[in-house]
Amino acid sequence: MSYFLPETDPVLTACRGLALTHPDTIALCEQPLYLKATAPAPTRRVALLSGGGSGHDPLHIGLLGAGGLDAVVPGETFASPCNAQIHAAGLDVAQDRDGVLVIIKGYTGDVINFRAAAERLHARGIRVDEVVVRDDIASASAGAGRRGTAATTVVEKLLGAAADRGADLDDLAELGRRAVARSRTLTVCARPHTSPATLRPAFDLKPDHLDYGSGIHGERAPRSIPRPPVADLVHRMLDDLGAGxxxxxxxxxLLVVNGLGGTAPGELAAVAAVAAEQLAARGTTVAAVLTGTLATALDMAGISLTLTQLAPGWLQLWQAPVTTPLTTWPRAAAAPVLITPPTTDRTLMAGRMPGARAVLDHYTQIITQVRTPLTTLDQQSGDGDFADNLLTGLRHALTRVEETGEDGLTAAGAAFLDHVGGTSGPLYGLLLDRLGTATAACPDGHRPALPALTKAFAEGAAAIRRVGEAQPGDRTMLDALTPAVRALSLARESDDSPLTTAALAAIAGARDTAALLGKRGRASYVGAHTLGSPDPGAIGVALLFVALADVYEPTFAVRLPAPGYIVKPAPAP
Known part of the structure; x- marks a missing residue:
């Protein structure tokens, strides 16, 4: 449990502390947030950029420095950073370099945001390539593919050493992909992490059972098993990893025994000894062993085993010198080095629209009202951060309206795209950005024209399909958005309540996701654990339509169910 994190800006405050204790190796940019190595090897031609959600410490910041990464972009807890952070860090480290290699953990939000930032860097003439780490065999059959977990440490260490030798972008990308292809990881959990939102265990696990195949965002495994003796557990894990x-x-x-945040170093050392002995008995040579708390899930009690088949020359890369927080003793504290990030052009729209601002205010009130049950729903699908990420974006939007005078939903689109990471942040940003084009063009307080609304929602849905690679039926926000768009397209301009009708369709679509298995995003990793509970992203879209109907069609919106009902789990069949 996180007893000592500040209530306000915990990630930023932690980054300040890292810069404070490593002033000779790390510099901090506070807005947008990223950290940069201050003393890279002069032989390095290509910058290495990585990052991801916080709560996995010391990944990735533990490998920031000479022999490691050039920049790290942290997101909120269990949520990817937004692409504005990644873009700024990429611009910074690309200076006087022949390119940037981005190293991405194979989570949907990370992939979307890092690729979006890479597109922006490429548009500026910067050479960019990527390595997506997909090592978790427990999620191999999920629709979104393997997750990236503890093998990220291996990939980043090998690439750091090769970059210091002067390898070019193509060679580094090839090395990273080969390392990913030769790495496999499996994770087990004895005690779930404590949810920062509820301060309770993120999911229920029977006494004397293990969650077999957990994710580092606290995602449930497809199954739990009675807890076996340690030697039997290691034997089973090595079997599943294909050892021998x-x-x-x-x-x-290379054998990596990783703790998930709540496992003692002695336990990790013991598991390493058991695993090394069993690997030797299988005829597998263990060339190197790393144990420690490397890629965590907050305070989860558990372990992961990673096996990387070493190719010629890789052991020398693994053993190459490195100066990072993961491998060096911190020196005396000093004032942190602060970076002024490169500026980017931004065109601000003028003209506040009371109707759209009322929608933004009302939507914020609704999400605040259902924050706890929405968090509970999200814990059954993934990590439980959806409601907090949604509120973060809405609060940024409210601030932006006050500062710029923008239309409320236009401001919301920009706020989500610029400030909210994770999977949902950029997708909601794309939807709200399109919706803002309809609300900004209508007279004060009037409902936007039906063709403009229909076009905006249809374009938003199309953008979400392109970026998220999801389709209706995959248990995503599209399952609420698609029927609502269909309802709008069938309505006539003369109708009194097209938004209320669309809201009812969105609610029905969102509620129906309780019967769907996830095929995209984090819900795809947890199997049947989601059945009976609607998808939180789809619920969020349905509540957006409720807010629109309440503001623009108050006489007819009384037909809509209360938000508290909409968020409830589906009744048992």
Missing amino acids: EGPPAEEGV
Whole structure:
């Protein structure tokens, strides 16, 4: 449990502390937030950029420095950073370099935001390539593919050493992809992490059971098992990792025993000894072993085993010198080095629209009202951060309206795109940005024209499909958005309540997701655990339509159910 994190800006405050205790190796940019290595090897031609949600410490910041990463972009807890942060960090480290290699954990939000930032960097003439780490075998069959977990440490260490030797962008990208292809990880959990939102265990786990195949965002495994003796557990994990199968690796294997935040170092060392002995019995040469708390899930009690089949020359890269927080003792505290980030052009729209501002205010009130049950729903699908991320974006939008005078929903689109990471942040940003084009063009307080509304929502849905690679039926926000768009397209301009009708369709679509297995995003990792509970992203879209109907069609919106009902789990069949 996080007893000692500040209530306000905990991630930023933690980053300030890291810069304070490592002033000779780390510099901090506070807005947008990222950290940068201050003393990279002069032989380095390509910058290495990584990051992801907080709560996995010391990943990635633990590998920031000489022999490691050039910049790290932290998101909120269990949520990817937004692409504005990544873009700013990329611009910074690209100076006097031949390119930037971005290293991405294979989570949907991370992939979307890092790729969006890479597109922006490429548009500025910067050479960019990517390595997506997908090492978690427990999520291999999920629709979104394997997650990126503890093997990220291995990939980043190998790439850091190769970059210091002067490798070019193409060679580094190839090395990273080969390392990913030769790495596998499996995670087990004995005690779930404590949800920062509820201060309770993120999910229920029977006594004397293990969650077998957990994710580092606290995602439930497809199954739990009775807790076996440690030797039997390690044997089963090595079987599932394919240890000893096929021809032996040319240079042996690298074994990483990782703690998830609540496992003692002695336990990790013991598991490493058991695993190394069993690997030797299988005829597998263990060339190197790393144990420690490396890629965590807040305070989860658990372990992961990673096996990387070493290719010729990789062991030398693994053993190359490195100066990072993960491998060096902190020096005396000093004032942190602050960065002024490169500026980007921004065109601000003028003209506040009371109707759209009322929608923004009302939507914020609704999400605040249902924050706790919405968090509970999200914990059953993933990590439980959806409601807080949604509120973060809405609060940024309210601030932006006051500062710029923008239309409320135009401001919301920009706020989500610029300030909210994770999976939902950029997708909601795309939807709200399109919706803002309809509300900004209508007279004060009037409902936007039906064709403009229909076009905005249809374009938003199309953008979400392109970026998120989801379709209706995948248990995503599209399952609420698609029927609502259909209802709008069938309405006539003369109708009194098209938004109320669309809201009813969105609510029905969102509620129906309780019967769907997730095929995209984090819900795809947890299997049947989501059945009976509607998708939180779809619920969020339905509540947006409720807010629109309440503001623009108050006489007819009384037909809509209360938000508290909409968020409730579906009744048992």
